[in-house]
Amino acid sequence: xxxxxxxxxSYLRLSVTERCNLRCRYCMPEDGVCKKRHEEMLTQEEMLAxxxxxxxxxxxxxxxxGGEPLAWPNIxxxxxxxxxxxxxxxxxxxxxxxxxxxxxxxxxxxxxxxxNISLDTLDAEKYRAITRCGELSEAVxxxxxxxxxxFEKIKLNAVLIGGFNDDEIPALAELTRRYPLDVRFIxxxxxxxxxxxxxxxxxxxxxxxxxxxxLEPVAPDGGVAKLYRLPGALGNVGLISPVSAHFCAACNxxxxxxxxxxxxxxxxxxxxxIKGCTEEEMRxxxxxxxxxxxxWHGELNYAEPSRAxxxxxxxxx
Ligand code: SAM
Ligand code: SF4
Numbered sequence: 189x190x191x192x193x194x195x196x197x198s199y200l201r202l203s204v205t206e207r208c209n210l211r212c213r214y215c216m217p218e219d220g221v222c223k224k225r226h227e228e229m230l231t232q233e234e235m236l237a238x239x240x241x242x243x244x245x246x247x248x249x250x251x252x253x254g255g256e257p258l259a260w261p262n263i264x265x266x267x268x269x270x271x272x273x274x275x276x277x278x279x280x281x282x283x284x285x286x287x288x289x290x291x292x293x294x295x296x297x298x299x300x301x302x303x304n305i306s307l308d309t310l311d312a313e314k315y316r317a318i319t320r321c322g323e324l325s326e327a328v329x330x331x332x333x334x335x336x337x338x339f340e341k342i343k344l345n346a347v348l349i350g351g352f353n354d355d356e357i358p359a360l361a362e363l364t365r366r367y368p369l370d371v372r373f374i375x376x377x378x379x380x381x382x383x384x385x386x387x388x389x390x391x392x393x394x395x396x397x398x399x400x401x402x403l404e405p406v407a408p409d410g411g412v413a414k415l416y417r418l419p420g421a422l423g424n425v426g427l428i429s430p431v432s433a434h435f436c437a438a439c440n441x442x443x444x445x446x447x448x449x450x451x452x453x454x455x456x457x458x459x460x461x462i463k464g465c466t467e468e469e470m471r472x473x474x475x476x477x478x479x480x481x482x483x484w485h486g487e488l489n490y491a492e493p494s495r496a497x498x499x500x501x502x503x504x505x
Contacts, residue, residue, distance in 0.1 A: 189245045191481040198249060199441040200242045202235060203504030204263065205255040206446050210284050211320035212306075213384050214347055214376055216501035218320060221255075230448045230463060232262050236269055238444055238462060241471040243275035245478070247442070251280040251304075253504035255446065258287035264294045271299030278302065282345070282505060285330030286322065292330070292337035303334050304343045309353050310360065318352065335367070343370045343426070350391040357399040364423035372413055372426035377455075378493035379500055387490040392432035396425070412438065430454075436484035442477060443504055450477040454503060455485035455494040 190196050206221045206229075230238070239250060250270055257263050258281075271279045280302035281295065288295075288305070295303075307327055309315050315324035334342050346353065346360050353360070357373070364371050373396045376389055393414070397403060403416035406424055412435045413426030429435070443451040448463030450473060460477045462470045488494060496503060 189475065189478050191478050193437075193481070193483055195437075195439060195481070196246065197440055197442055197478050197481070198247055199251070200239070200247045200249070201251045201253055201441060201443045201504050202238065203253050203255065203444065203446045203502075204235065204257050204266065205229075205260040206502045207259060208254060208256040208284070208501055209259050209286060210256065210322045212308075213318055213320065214349070214379070214500070216499050217381065221501065224447065228463070229446050230444075232266055232269075234448065234463070234465075235266060235444075236273070237465075237467040238470050238474075239270050239273050239276065241467050241474055242442065243273050244471060245474055246275075248275060248277045249280065250276050250278065251282060253282040255501050255504075256284055256287070257281055258283050258291050264291065264298050267295055267300050268298035280304065282306070283330070284319075284322070284327060285334070286326040288330030288333040289326075292333040292339070296337045296339060300339075302341060302343075303339050304345055305331055305334065306346075307331070307344045307360075308346045308349070309356055311356070314352065318349075331369075335369075340368070341370065341423075342368075343372055345372050345374055347376050348373045348391050348393070348395060349376055349385065350389045350395070352389065354391060354395055354399070357396055361396075361400055361403075361418060361425050364421040364425060365418055366422075368422045370423040370426055372428055374428040375431045377430055377500075378488065378490050380493065380497065381499055382490060382493050390431065390490055393427040393429040394432070396427055400425070430485075431488050434484060434488070436482075439481070442474065442481075445498075445503060447502075450474060451496075451503065452477045452481040453485055455488060455496050456482055457495050457497045
């Protein structure tokens with residue numbers, strides 16, 4: 189289905205949980221999430237009804253996210269059932285990777301086609317600092333498990349943070365020469381808790397092209413990343429610039445949060461609740477949300493942060 193600006197909406201990002209086994213500084217508060225009552229969150233059946241409703245409106249790509257989707261107990265069964273929904277051509281996951289050693293093969297068998305894995309640094313101390321508790325070795329083991337399970341075109345997502353990992357741009361990009369992976373640098377988005385970082389942490393994507401003058405442009409693949417490649421590399425370097433060069437004109441996505449709110453736009457406070465709705469009611473609400481998609485997310489910078497009213501772990505990224 190098209191929105192009011194002619195954009196075909198074909199991609200749903202469904203967050204299955206707000207909880208996470210890490211506490212990334214740009215994403216969630218140090219003390220975690222206030223534990224919501226179980227009844228406030230979508231059930232697996234409601235998630236599947238939402239996926240069917242979205243597919244009936246033309247959604248073909250589903251991404252499961254969180255919080256940490258692999259920390260949610262029903263993830264493998266949800267993936268298998270979602271992959272079987274008529275019209276859904278691709279089920280993808282965004283994960284911090286730490287639980288992949290156990291889950292990569294079951295997820296692949298359940299029909300998951302793509303993995304995006306978050307990795308902001310290659311230094312164990314810095315990994316512990318940015319995630320407030322994580323072990324780099326567990327994330328690396330997860331990436332290996334994903335490759336060993338046969339996932340192709342795994343994308344590693346690094347949030348670009350001035351004064352934290354800008355000195356690692358070459359080392360992170362270098363992974364694309366050694367492994368069949370894409371590495372994507374994502375501009376840090378100023379969310380409700382942006383004061384965790386100072387303004388100097390917010391770097392534009394051009395920090396990457398300046399650090400790596402040897403990058404060669406690659407033809408776009410229909411996604412939101414500007415694509416480049418290091419000479420002789422096996423994978424691409426992608427640059428995602430929601431802040432310095434927004435891509436709202438090409439936005440094809442809807443989001444549903446774990447507590448059952450459709451978000452027509454990541455950075456808007458507008459939400460439409462589907463908790464407790466029938467599949468037919470969800471379909472109508474999804475249609476309304478598509479028609480309510482704004483033309484763009486509005487100014488987004490340190491002085492004018494996201495109007496989303498939620499930290500990222502409660503949206504899904
Ligand atoms: N736990 C999973 C993970 O870390 O990949 C999935 C959920 S996480 C919210 C989804 C993505 O959002 C991650 O790649 C994370 O780096 C990104 N993210 C979170 N907060 C962000 C922010 N303030 N700016 C840019 N990206 C952010
Ligand atoms: Fe957890 Fe992902 Fe947020 Fe990090 S970015 S705290 S791994 S949900």
